[in-house]
Amino acid sequence: MTRRSAALLVLLVLGGPFSVLVTMLHPAAAGQPAGTADGDVEQGRALFTTGCSSCHGLRAEGTRRGPSLLGVGAASVDFWVSTGRMPLKTGGARQAVRKPPAYQRDDIDDLIAYVTSLDPDGPPIPELDLARADLAEGGELFRANCAACHGAVGIGGALASGRLAPPLRPASAAQVAEAVRIGPGTMPNFGPDTFSQDQLEAVVTYVESLDHPDDRGGSGLGHAGPIPEGFVGWLAGLGALLLACYWIGDRE
Amino acid sequence: MTRTIKRANRWFDDRLGASGFVRTALNKVFPDHWSFMLGEIALYSFLLLVLTGIYLTFFFQPSLKEVVYDGAYAPLKGVEMSQAYESTLRLSYEVRAGMVMRQMHHWAAIIFLAAIVVHVGRVFFTGAFRRPRELNWIVGCSLLVLAMANGFAGYSLPDDQLSGTGLRIAYSIALSIPLGGTWVAYLLFGGEFPAESIISRLFVIHVLLLPLAILGLLGVHMAIVWRQKHTQFRGPGKTEDNVVGSRLWPSYALKSVGFFFLVSAVTALLGGLAQVNPIWLYGPFRAADVSAASQPDWYVGWLDGALRLFPGWEIRAFGHTIPAVFFPGVLLPTVSFGLLFGWPFIEARFTKEDVRDHHLLDRPRERPLRTGIGTGVITFYVVLFFAAATDVLATVFDVSVTGLLVAFRVALLCLPPVVAFVTYRLCKEAAALPDEEDAAPVVVRTASGAYVTGHGHQAGNGGDGTPRADGLDEIGSGPRPDAH
Numbered sequence: 153m154t155r156r157s158a159a160l161l162v163l164l165v166l167g168g169p170f171s172v173l174v175t176m177l178h179p180a181a182a183g184q185p186a187g188t189a190d191g192d193v194e195q196g197r198a199l200f201t202t203g204c205s206s207c208h209g210l211r212a213e214g215t216r217r218g219p220s221l222l223g224v225g226a227a228s229v230d231f232w233v234s235t236g237r238m239p240l241k242t243g244g245a246r247q248a249v250r251k252p253p254a255y256q257r258d259d260i261d262d263l264i265a266y267v268t269s270l271d272p273d274g275p276p277i278p279e280l281d282l283a284r285a286d287l288a289e290g291g292e293l294f295r296a297n298c299a300a301c302h303g304a305v306g307i308g309g310a311l312a313s314g315r316l317a318p319p320l321r322p323a324s325a326a327q328v329a330e331a332v333r334i335g336p337g338t339m340p341n342f343g344p345d346t347f348s349q350d351q352l353e354a355v356v357t358y359v360e361s362l363d364h365p366d367d368r369g370g371s372g373l374g375h376a377g378p379i380p381e382g383f384v385g386w387l388a389g390l391g392a393l394l395l396a397c398y399w400i401g402d403r404e
Numbered sequence: 405m406t407r408t409i410k411r412a413n414r415w416f417d418d419r420l421g422a423s424g425f426v427r428t429a430l431n432k433v434f435p436d437h438w439s440f441m442l443g444e445i446a447l448y449s450f451l452l453l454v455l456t457g458i459y460l461t462f463f464f465q466p467s468l469k470e471v472v473y474d475g476a477y478a479p480l481k482g483v484e485m486s487q488a489y490e491s492t493l494r495l496s497y498e499v500r501a502g503m504v505m506r507q508m509h510h511w512a513a514i515i516f517l518a519a520i521v522v523h524v525g526r527v528f529f530t531g532a533f534r535r536p537r538e539l540n541w542i543v544g545c546s547l548l549v550l551a552m553a554n555g556f557a558g559y560s561l562p563d564d565q566l567s568g569t570g571l572r573i574a575y576s577i578a579l580s581i582p583l584g585g586t587w588v589a590y591l592l593f594g595g596e597f598p599a600e601s602i603i604s605r606l607f608v609i610h611v612l613l614l615p616l617a618i619l620g621l622l623g624v625h626m627a628i629v630w631r632q633k634h635t636q637f638r639g640p641g642k643t644e645d646n647v648v649g650s651r652l653w654p655s656y657a658l659k660s661v662g663f664f665f666l667v668s669a670v671t672a673l674l675g676g677l678a679q680v681n682p683i684w685l686y687g688p689f690r691a692a693d694v695s696a697a698s699q700p701d702w703y704v705g706w707l708d709g710a711l712r713l714f715p716g717w718e719i720r721a722f723g724h725t726i727p728a729v730f731f732p733g734v735l736l737p738t739v740s741f742g743l744l745f746g747w748p749f750i751e752a753r754f755t756k757e758d759v760r761d762h763h764l765l766d767r768p769r770e771r772p773l774r775t776g777i778g779t780g781v782i783t784f785y786v787v788l789f790f791a792a793a794t795d796v797l798a799t800v801f802d803v804s805v806t807g808l809l810v811a812f813r814v815a816l817l818c819l820p821p822v823v824a825f826v827t828y829r830l831c832k833e834a835a836a837l838p839d840e841e842d843a844a845p846v847v848v849r850t851a852s853g854a855y856v857t858g859h860g861h862q863a864g865n866g867g868d869g870t871p872r873a874d875g876l877d878e879i880g881s882g883p884r885p886d887a888h
Contacts, residue, residue: 246804287478287479287481288478288479288480288481288482288483289482290479291479291480291483291687292483292687295565295687295690295693295695296690296692296693299565299687299693299694299695299696300693300694300695300696301696302696303695303696303697304565304566304685304686304687304695304696304697305685307697307799308696308799309696309697309795309799310696310794310795310798310799310804310805311805312805312806313804313806314803314804314805314806314807316798316799316802317696319799358479361479365682365685366477366479366682366684366685367679367682368496368497368503368679369496369503369507369678369679369680369682370507370676370677370678370679371677371678371679372679372682373678373679373680375682375685376697376796376800377566377697377698377699377796378566378681378699378700378701378702378705379697379699379702379705379792379793379796381510381514381678381680381681381701381702382514382701382702382705384674384678385511385514385515385518385674385702386514386518386702388670388674388678389511389514389515389518389670389671389674390445390515390518390519390522392670393445393515393519393666393667393670394442394522396663396666396667396670397438397439397441397442397445397663398438399438400438400441400659400662400663400666401436401437401438401439401440401441402435402436402437402438403437403438404437404637404639
């Protein structure tokens with residue numbers, strides 16, 4: 153979070169000539185490192201026993217400290233572990249937050265293989281073909297279903313009881329798709345009956361485009377709306393003019 | 405060349421006979437203190453608003469007719485939207501210089517309101533509103549209200565998700581008025597929200613009615629300043645019956661024109677470098693949707709904050725309901741502006757000082773009570789303003805929005821008295837300190853040849869405005885060619 157405030161400050165100072173150069177969107181879903189089912193069940197069991205079983209139980213049946221993982225599906229395991237939300241740092245947190253993942257890609261695949269071997273139900277990791285996704289429809293779906301919590305530009309937002317809808321920028325296309333399907337935490341899940349495969353791909357494409365919003369007006373000021381605009385207006389706008397007054401006026 | 409100008413001048417003077425007035429006008433004296441230029445920032449921002457606004461009206465279409473977008477911004481291609489939103493997109497993306505004009509317009513509005521607020525603050529803390537200037541205080545406060553209203557109208561015009569959310573809130577506030585709320589809301593919007601005619605009505609209000617009202621009142625505001633002459637701070641040679649400064653022509657006029665260019669430069673820089681209100685990212689307005697972090701422009705922020713902080717107290721009595729929205733949404737602004745407009749009369753009533761005119765300004769420290777009340781009130785509204793950003797603050801600083809809400813409620817009630825008291829004490833302390841100017845001894849040779857030692861203010865240099873019998877109020881004044 154401080155990273156964003158720092159970035160905002162830098163943007164304020166440097167102004168936005170660079171942002172003007174950032175034009176049309178479409179990072180076009182840079183190759184998806186999403187996991188597949190080619191992990192090793194035995195290695196997965198070993199990793200699970202060491203890293204996960206203290207809360208989720210030795211056979212992922214759940215304990216008082218953590219829910220059962222039977223039937224959560226590959227998408228769920230991949231989302232929680234690849235975003236670094238699992239394993240949790242310590243107990244008592246309001247919600248699991250994104251941090252650098254504790255496991256390599258291969259290890260995550262192994263974990264997925266183990267957990268899905270216990271119960272094959274649950275949403276699989278969505279396969280995405282973003283090349284022909286409908287960006288505009290994605291925008292419509294995003295504004296109707298996602299913006300209420302994550303904000304129109306996906307910078308995240310506040311929820312009740314100290315929970316936060318996280319910023320979407322750091323999430324990869326695969327992670328966004330997984331989150332849509334499984335609905336992690338307080339987020340509702342959008343299954344295939346709610347979002348078709350095409351709609352899923354459209355939303356994911358739009359979210360990915362928000363990594364580089366079209367800031368042709370100059371510096372984006374953190375995309376947090378009128379609040380930073382007000383600060384810039386007061387500090388850079390009126391502030392500069394007050395200095396000008398002081399400069400050309402009588403100071404006695 | 406000079407002869408031609410002279411002949412032209414004579415031609416006009418023969419017909420209008422204005423040369424006498426022009427001569428007086430050009431010689432009019434304005435004090436030079438930097439804090440007297442704050443109103444000019446507002447004036448020039450308004451000029452920029454008019455200039456950029458005229459450009460925008462060539463391209464904006466105030467209509468809620470649905471169209472399908474087929475413009476340059478790819479993420480909205482094929483999306484249904486109102487003509488108002490579509491034309492704003494077009495003017496941002498396809499019209500030459502449209503984006504920079506729109507952004508300059510928005511930044512100028514933000515600076516316009518900020519400059520007015522600071523200007524009001526200057527007038528308040530220096531006591532410039534006292535008799536005989538109560539009228540101009542009222543005109544100035546009216547300008548503040550009109551500017552706020554017009555800012556909100558402009559914010560609402562593009563029919564994007566953010567502006568629609570703002571209108572939805574405005575509609576609900578209108579509804580909350582007891583007895584007449586439904587009628588008021590229908591009268592303003594022309595029907596159930598989102599009513600067809602609101603954008604076209606707002607357009608007329610935004611580009612015609614309110615700008616004309618602002619222009620007219622600006623004229624009155626400056627005419628009164630002209631007529632009553634400017635106030636000034638105490639200083640050598642400055643009394644209750646003169647104005648010390650520079651003449652309108654050439655020095656003050658040239659300085660002022662230069663200042664206009666500075667205001668334009670800052671606005672243009674912001675308009676070109678800092679993105680403001682990127683409506684293409686917010687999407688067209690849909691009554692069913694809302695985005696997290698929906699905020700108004702800063703000058704409406706205190707009302708938004710009040711709506712967030714006020715507890716959900718709903719009063720039902722005699723078959724009528726007063727919804728919780730009424731108190732922060734209608735009552736608070738009514739009381740706020742009532743007190744603001746009435747302040748000169750309230751203060752005069754308590755200090756019993758309005759029996760004579762005041763042309764010399766107070767220094768804030770000399771009026772600890774007024775200064776304390778002023779800072780306390782400002783704190784109140786600043787807390788309300790930050791409360792409008794609770795969700796953004798919670799996200800950025802990773803804290804609980806519920807906790808923030810409670811913290812803001814406590815701050816709203818506790819901070820203003822604390823700030824007011826601390827200011828009051830500081831003013832008292834500062835006023836007790838010996839003033840540099842007072843401390844400097846002044847030696848004067850009187851007409852009879854004797855030498856008299858005096859001390860700046862103590863020797864009676866204005867202040868109460870009555871000339872001293874010993875003539876020491878003339879100390880350091882020297883010849884005063886500019887005095888009126």
